[in-house]
Amino acid sequence: MALNIATGSTSHSAYDLRSTFSEVVEKHTLAVIVDNEPGVLARVIGLFSGRGYNIESLTVAETDHQGHLSRITIVTAGTPQIIDQIEAQLGRIVQVRAVHDLTAEGPAVERELALLKVVATGDHRVEALRLADIFRAKAVDSTLGSFVFEITGTPEKVDAFADLMRPLGLQEIARTGVAALSRGVKTA
Amino acid sequence: MDGTTHMTREMTGARMVVQALMDQGVDTVFGYPGGAVLPIYDEIFQQNDIRHILVRHEQAAVHAAEGYARSTGKVGVALVTSGPGATNAVTGLTDALMDSVPIVVLTGQVPTFMIGSDAFQEADTIGITRPCTKANWLVKETDRLAATLHEAFHVARSGRPGPVLIDIPKDVQFATGTYAPRAGHASRYQPGRQPDPAMIEAIVEAMETAERPVLYTGGGVINSGPEATALLRELVSATGFPITSTLMGLGAYPASGPQWLGMLGMHGLYEANMAMHGCDLMLNIGARFDDRITGRLDAFSPGSRKAHVDIDPSSINKVVRVDFPVVSDVADALRAILETWKARGARTNRAALDAWQGQIDQWRARKCLTYTPSQTTIKPQYALERLEALTKGMDRYICTEVGQHQMWAAQFLGFEDPNRWMTSGGLGTMGYGFPASIGVQLAHPDALVINVAGEASWLMNMQEMGTAMQYRLPVKQFILNNERLGMVRQWQQLLHGERYSSSWSESLPDFVKLAEAFGAKGILCKDPADLDDAIMEMLNHPGPVIFDCLVEKHENCFPMIPSGKPHNEMLLGDASTKGAIQAGGAVLV
Numbered sequence: 054m055a056l057n058i059a060t061g062s063t064s065h066s067a068y069d070l071r072s073t074f075s076e077v078v079e080k081h082t083l084a085v086i087v088d089n090e091p092g093v094l095a096r097v098i099g100l101f102s103g104r105g106y107n108i109e110s111l112t113v114a115e116t117d118h119q120g121h122l123s124r125i126t127i128v129t130a131g132t133p134q135i136i137d138q139i140e141a142q143l144g145r146i147v148q149v150r151a152v153h154d155l156t157a158e159g160p161a162v163e164r165e166l167a168l169l170k171v172v173a174t175g176d177h178r179v180e181a182l183r184l185a186d187i188f189r190a191k192a193v194d195s196t197l198g199s200f201v202f203e204i205t206g207t208p209e210k211v212d213a214f215a216d217l218m219r220p221l222g223l224q225e226i227a228r229t230g231v232a233a234l235s236r237g238v239k240t241a
Numbered sequence: 242m243d244g245t246t247h248m249t250r251e252m253t254g255a256r257m258v259v260q261a262l263m264d265q266g267v268d269t270v271f272g273y274p275g276g277a278v279l280p281i282y283d284e285i286f287q288q289n290d291i292r293h294i295l296v297r298h299e300q301a302a303v304h305a306a307e308g309y310a311r312s313t314g315k316v317g318v319a320l321v322t323s324g325p326g327a328t329n330a331v332t333g334l335t336d337a338l339m340d341s342v343p344i345v346v347l348t349g350q351v352p353t354f355m356i357g358s359d360a361f362q363e364a365d366t367i368g369i370t371r372p373c374t375k376a377n378w379l380v381k382e383t384d385r386l387a388a389t390l391h392e393a394f395h396v397a398r399s400g401r402p403g404p405v406l407i408d409i410p411k412d413v414q415f416a417t418g419t420y421a422p423r424a425g426h427a428s429r430y431q432p433g434r435q436p437d438p439a440m441i442e443a444i445v446e447a448m449e450t451a452e453r454p455v456l457y458t459g460g461g462v463i464n465s466g467p468e469a470t471a472l473l474r475e476l477v478s479a480t481g482f483p484i485t486s487t488l489m490g491l492g493a494y495p496a497s498g499p500q501w502l503g504m505l506g507m508h509g510l511y512e513a514n515m516a517m518h519g520c521d522l523m524l525n526i527g528a529r530f531d532d533r534i535t536g537r538l539d540a541f542s543p544g545s546r547k548a549h550v551d552i553d554p555s556s557i558n559k560v561v562r563v564d565f566p567v568v569s570d571v572a573d574a575l576r577a578i579l580e581t582w583k584a585r586g587a588r589t590n591r592a593a594l595d596a597w598q599g600q601i602d603q604w605r606a607r608k609c610l611t612y613t614p615s616q617t618t619i620k621p622q623y624a625l626e627r628l629e630a631l632t633k634g635m636d637r638y639i640c641t642e643v644g645q646h647q648m649w650a651a652q653f654l655g656f657e658d659p660n661r662w663m664t665s666g667g668l669g670t671m672g673y674g675f676p677a678s679i680g681v682q683l684a685h686p687d688a689l690v691i692n693v694a695g696e697a698s699w700l701m702n703m704q705e706m707g708t709a710m711q712y713r714l715p716v717k718q719f720i721l722n723n724e725r726l727g728m729v730r731q732w733q734q735l736l737h738g739e740r741y742s743s744s745w746s747e748s749l750p751d752f753v754k755l756a757e758a759f760g761a762k763g764i765l766c767k768d769p770a771d772l773d774d775a776i777m778e779m780l781n782h783p784g785p786v787i788f789d790c791l792v793e794k795h796e797n798c799f800p801m802i803p804s805g806k807p808h809n810e811m812l813l814g815d816a817s818t819k820g821a822i823q824a825g826g827a828v829l830v
């Protein structure tokens with residue numbers, strides 16, 4: 054069980070020597086299970102800024118109220134050696150219970166929710182609605198001059214929808230960042 | 242009160258602090274009072290189990306706690322007030338983080354209901370110290386205080402040791418809560434891991450056939466404890482492998498041992514660095530491939546397979562890619578290696594090892610620490626040779642400040658045992674040595690404690706003369722006074738066209754008079770002929786001594802691997818330095 058992994062370790066074995074020192078930058082999605090205590094998020098973010106790692110997106114919320122656990126999902130990019138370092142550095146934070154590299158551990162589902170405000174009239178309104186339908190986006194607010202669409206999907210799908218909405222009057226976008234779970238019966 | 246009673250009890254937060262310290266076996270706290278910790282000081286006043294040492298600056302409290310911790314293997318404790326007390330502790334915390342020293346720092350904080358209001362002496366201590374602690378906690382409820390204190394000690398000493406901090410608002414100190422005893426404390430933080438037997442087997446196999454092996458050991462051996470030292474010594478003598486160590490690891494293997502190569506790295510010995518460069522099997526035991534050690538990375542020990550034992554998974558493959566990673570405590574790994582090696586027949590490649598030893602003897606014959614002696618001025622190396630000769634075999638602890646004198650001390654003093662050498666390695670903190678020597682002396686009242694200092698570093702915490710006098714601590718401040726920020730001057734000479742920008746120690750005090758002003762003894766020595774007598778006078782004096790040893794002002798510290806150079810391109814003396822460091826290397830520190 055993932056949650057039983059000792060603090061200070063990562064699920065990624067230190068003995069697994071993939072081509073660590075390659076120069077290829079990869080994008081990885083990490084799930085970090087932490088004690089829901091004040092300051093943990095600051096420590097995680099401080100680790101990234103202090104050591105010069107990338108954060109492409111970060112989401113956090115309590116996921117286990119009884120167990121007092123939060124799940125932080127971080128999308129980051131780096132060479133394999135940097136990714137390994139990030140996991141090891143996260144793993145040694147005292148309040149971190151487990152670190153999972155969802156990208157390395159097998160297929161995972163990644164979803165992001167976005168709200169898009171499109172201000173449009175006439176043909177543009179019609180076209181916006183048509184496209185929203187194709188993308189399975191919902192109009193969660195409508196006025197005579199505007200829509201707010203809600204869309205859920207991979208970051209790429211959200212990007213594609215936003216690109217199409219832009220010429221139609223996209224004014225504002227709010228994105229949650231990625232939440233991710235591994236596929237299949239295994240838990241992270 | 243009885244510190245061994247395990248009944249939970251009602252008491253104030255301030256009382257809980259003292260009770261928890263007693264429960265943790267603490268006998269000494271280094272600190273400085275202020276408004277936000279007055280309740281705790283009041284409790285300290287009303288008991289006799291814990292001794293409070295009043296330092297003269299909070300930075301010194303933390304370094305003293307570090308000295309105490311490193312010389313005993315126990316957790317050191319410092320207590321300071323909010324705001325400026327806490328910010329003054331930051332350098333010590335960072336120092337302890339870099340060198341993996343277990344300390345607990347307690348800071349006072351403004352009362353919870355004033356936090357965030359820019360109250361008098363309020364600082365975001367948790368925010369400021371987050372990146373320089375292993376963990377830190379703001380305790381907002383008195384009921385949580387005892388458990389947090391026990392957790393803090395546990396975290397400080399478990400896994401890779403390090404500094405932790407607890408921020409305690411004043412109202413939490415006054416309020417009453419239930420004390421949770423240490424015995425009932427269960428922590429989720431259990432970072433230990435056992436070595437992987439398959440990996441140990443692979444390392445042993447490599448050891449059996451290695452033609453040019455070398456052990457490269459670090460502070461992790463000493464942090465692991467006496468068993469690790471004993472196992473290391475057994476491994477070295479059983480295999481006959483040569484051994485070198487980082488600055489932090491000196492003493493784990495005795496300097497008088499036959500396999501000892503001396504320290505390695507930027508100012509390490511020629512034979513140690515050449516062995517690292519030329520080896521075919523490197524066994525890194527509790528060291529972390531620091532840049533002072535590796536030099537230019539792409540030319541670091543190019544022909545070797547490398548094993549790395551470290552309790553911290555993030556140290557593995559951080560800078561140097563290794564073939565045999567082992568995440569575990571050093572003692573566990575060494576025990577496993579020894580057992581496996583013996584079980585497989587205790588084999589080594591004897592013939593090849595003899596040839597390797599022959600090669601090492603040739604490197605040794607270069608006598609890389611040779612310096613030009615003088616009849617008229619005291620060479621710093623000579624001063625240390627005499628100090629070594631006159632104190633050898635004594636129950637001796639050495640601290641240092643940071644600079645040339647520190648490197649010469651590492652080169653010229655011999656360390657026979659662990660926990661006898663306290664120096665700021667990772668952070669390189671000038672001002673570390675004097676307060677550290679105070680912490681060491683308090684832990685070892687009858688021992689000889691010497692701080693080998695540079696005059697510039699020493700001035701950074703010279704106020705601690707007051708502490709040394711107040712507590713009658715006979716610490717010997719052995720200042721190699723070159724009237725220069727010597728290490729800076731050396732780099733300016735070698736890298737910046739001999740433009741000595743602000744690297745002079747101007748307006749130095751008369752150190753003898755300074756000692757006397759504090760009621761201590763001062764000794765001035767400038768003639769090599771007087772040196773032995775002067776050192777004996779220092780050793781025979783029962784109180785603190787400032788020894789002002791006027792040394793050659795422009796001596797350079799060699800060997801030196803210039804930044805950006807590989808191990809086999811060491812500078813061995815002034816003659817070799819011309820044009821040795823080019824623009825590429827100058828950007829490195």
Ligand SMILES: Cc1ncc(C[n+]2csc(CCOP(=O)(O)OP(=O)(O)O)c2C)c(N)n1
Pocket residue numbers: 642643644645646647669670671672694695696697698699721723725726727728729
């Ligand atoms: C707090 C701090 N400030 C600056 C430095 C940079 N520095 C390293 S060595 C050195 C000179 C030290 O001079 P001194 O203590 O006299 O020792 P010496 O090198 O002359 O033996 C300086 C300024 C440092 N290591 N620490």
Ligand SMILES: [Mg+2]
Pocket residue numbers: 644695696697721722723724725726727
């Ligand atoms: Mg000097």
